[in-house]
Amino acid sequence: xxxxxxxxxxxxxxxxxxxxxxxxxxxxxxxxxxxxxxxxxxxxxxxxxxxxxxxxxxxxxxxxxxxxxxxxxxxxxxxxxxxxxxxxxxxxxxxxxxxxxxxxxxxxxxxxxxxxxxxxxxxxxxxxxxxxxxxxx
Amino acid sequence: xxxxxxxxxxxxxxxxxxxxxxxxxxxxxxxxxxxxxxxxxxxxxxxxxxxxxxxxxxxxxxxxxxxxxxxxxxxxxxxxxxxxxxxxxxxxxxxxxxxxxxxxxxxxxxxxxxxxxxxxxxxxxxxxxxxxxxxxx
DNA sequence: AGACTAATTGCGATGAATTCGCAGTTGCAC
DNA sequence: GTGCAACTGCGAATTCATCGCAATTAGTCT
Numbered sequence: 163x164x165x166x167x168x169x170x171x172x173x174x175x176x177x178x179x180x181x182x183x184x185x186x187x188x189x190x191x192x193x194x195x196x197x198x199x200x201x202x203x204x205x206x207x208x209x210x211x212x213x214x215x216x217x218x219x220x221x222x223x224x225x226x227x228x229x230x231x232x233x234x235x236x237x238x239x240x241x242x243x244x245x246x247x248x249x250x251x252x253x254x255x256x257x258x259x260x261x262x263x264x265x266x267x268x269x270x271x272x273x274x275x276x277x278x279x280x281x282x283x284x285x286x287x288x289x290x291x292x293x294x295x296x297x298x299x
Numbered sequence: 300x301x302x303x304x305x306x307x308x309x310x311x312x313x314x315x316x317x318x319x320x321x322x323x324x325x326x327x328x329x330x331x332x333x334x335x336x337x338x339x340x341x342x343x344x345x346x347x348x349x350x351x352x353x354x355x356x357x358x359x360x361x362x363x364x365x366x367x368x369x370x371x372x373x374x375x376x377x378x379x380x381x382x383x384x385x386x387x388x389x390x391x392x393x394x395x396x397x398x399x400x401x402x403x404x405x406x407x408x409x410x411x412x413x414x415x416x417x418x419x420x421x422x423x424x425x426x427x428x429x430x431x432x433x434x435x436x
Numbered sequence: 437a438g439a440c441t442a443a444t445t446g447c448g449a450t451g452a453a454t455t456c457g458c459a460g461t462t463g464c465a466c
Numbered sequence: 467g468t469g470c471a472a473c474t475g476c477g478a479a480t481t482c483a484t485c486g487c488a489a490t491t492a493g494t495c496t
Contacts, residue, residue, distance in 0.1 A: 175463055175472055195454085210475050215454065217473095231423070235372040235482085236453075250416045261414055269406035277398055278430030279387045285426035286368070293415030312443060312492055332483085347446050352483065354444095372453090373482075438496085445490070454481080461474070466467105 172224035182206050183217040187227050188241045192249075192258065198239065232258060232287045246284040252292035259292060309361035319343055320354040324364050325378045329386075329395060335376065369395060369424045383421040389429035396429060 169176050169184070179202070186201040187193060193201070199214045218239055221227045229237040232251050248266060250259040266283045273279045306313050306321070316339070323338040324330060330338070336351045355376055358364045366374040369388050385403060387396035403420045410416045 170464095177463070177473065179474070208475080211453095212455075212476080213474055220473095231368065231371070234368070234374075237371070250410070250414060250418075253419065253422070259414065259416065261410065261416075265409060265413065266406055268409075269403055272402060272405075273387070273398065273425070273427075276402065277387065277396065278433070279396065279398075279425075279427055280433055281387075281425055281427035282390065283425075285390070286423045288410070288416075288418055288420075289422040290410075290416055290418035296415070296417055307493095314444065314492070316445070345446080348482095349447080349484075350445055357444095440495080441493095443490105443492080445488105447487095447489105448485105449487105450483105450485070452481100452483085454479105456477100456479070458476095458478105459474105460476105461472105463472080464470100466469090 168226070172226070174220065174224060178206060179209055179213050180217050180220075182209070183214055184221055184226060184241075187218075187221070187239050188244075191244070192230075192232070192238045192240050194236050194238050228285075230285055230287070248283055249287045250292065251287040251289055252295055253289055254291055254295040257292055257294075258287075261288075305363070309363070311357065311361065315343060316346055316350050317354050317357075319346070320351055321358055321363060321378075324355075324358070324376050325381075328381070329367075329369070329375045329377050331373050331375050333373075367422055367424065385420055386424045387429065388424040388426055389432055390426055391428055391432040394429050394431075395424075398425075 169180060174180065182202045182205060183198060186198045190197060190201060195211070195214050195218055198218065199209065199211050202209050202214065218227060218229070222229060226242055227239050228242050229239045230249060232238050232249055233256070246263055248261040248263060250261055263283060270281045270283060273281050306317060311317065319339045319342060320335060323335045327334060327338060332348070332351050332355055335355065336346065336348050339346050339351065355364060355366070359366060363379050364376050365379050366376045367386060369375050369386055383400055385398040385400060387398055400420060407418045407420060410418050
């Protein structure tokens with residue numbers, strides 16, 4: 163859970179809403195703002211969606227959460243301390259699988275060597291077909 | 300430019316709007332629906348945005364164009380015959396670089412071997428920092 | 437060439453996701 | 467406790483994309 167002073171240390175005020183948003187992101191693993199709001203409403207029914215958006219943004223600015231693009235449009239948030247990993251998103255069934263970031267190590271290295279590009283592999287989804295959806299019809 | 304019968308062959312009607320949308324996508328390389336509409340309006344000012352959306356969808360269905368997610372939310376379209384390539388999007392300056400798809404061959408192979416995941420590398424952007432934006436301040 | 441039919445277009449309405457302005461509230465430094 | 471700036475709630479405003487429907491039009495058949 164969110165230790166009171168980890169927020170204070172970042173120069174943020176400690177509000178129930180903010181603590182709950184951070185806790186929700188940590189609990190949920192991956193979540194859209196909508197899902198975070200739902201989770202928070204379990205204990206704090208009155209919370210406003212824009213408060214959730216604003217807190218996600220604030221928490222991202224101080225580095226406690228990050229967002230990733232997994233699908234069409236919407237961002238999903240996850241706690242920053244969570245080990246970053248790859249998101250394998252299936253274009254057919256929509257499932258999201260994880261893979262350790264090391265799986266991309268060589269790829270990242272070669273982009274760095276050949277193109278001078280420093281890749282953040284976890285920020286965007288890796289798109290394709292999951293094992294199940296490749297099965298013959 | 301769009302040959303009349305390449306559209307007809309796909310079972311599509313040949314309308315000025317449709318030809319122009321296809322031509323615009325080919326001209327622009329990468330473009331959002333909004334940008335395609337702007338381009339088309341140069342020669343066909345009255346075109347409606349929803350017509351552009353519908354044509355992009357139709358053209359994608361018959362395989363003449365494809366879309367990719369390069370940034371936040373919006374899709375960008377490109378002609379299908381263009382060699383598919385990786386999109387290296389810089390998180391700082393927003394520039395979009397290209398890299399041949401072979402640069403990811405090993406990565407794709409290892410995801411297939413280890414996770415049974417068949418990756419479409421070009422569908423989502425590869426996010427990171429371009430060479431310029433890595434320079435010391 | 438003229439007529440028919442279904443595909444396509446324009447347009448406005450609609451819907452979802454996100455942001456914004458502002459007034460009221462609240463954490464926290466003193 | 468007091469005061470101020472940060473934060474919240476709320477509704478309005480934006481943005482991006484989709485939809486329904488009536489009018490138009492491409493392509494087919496005569």
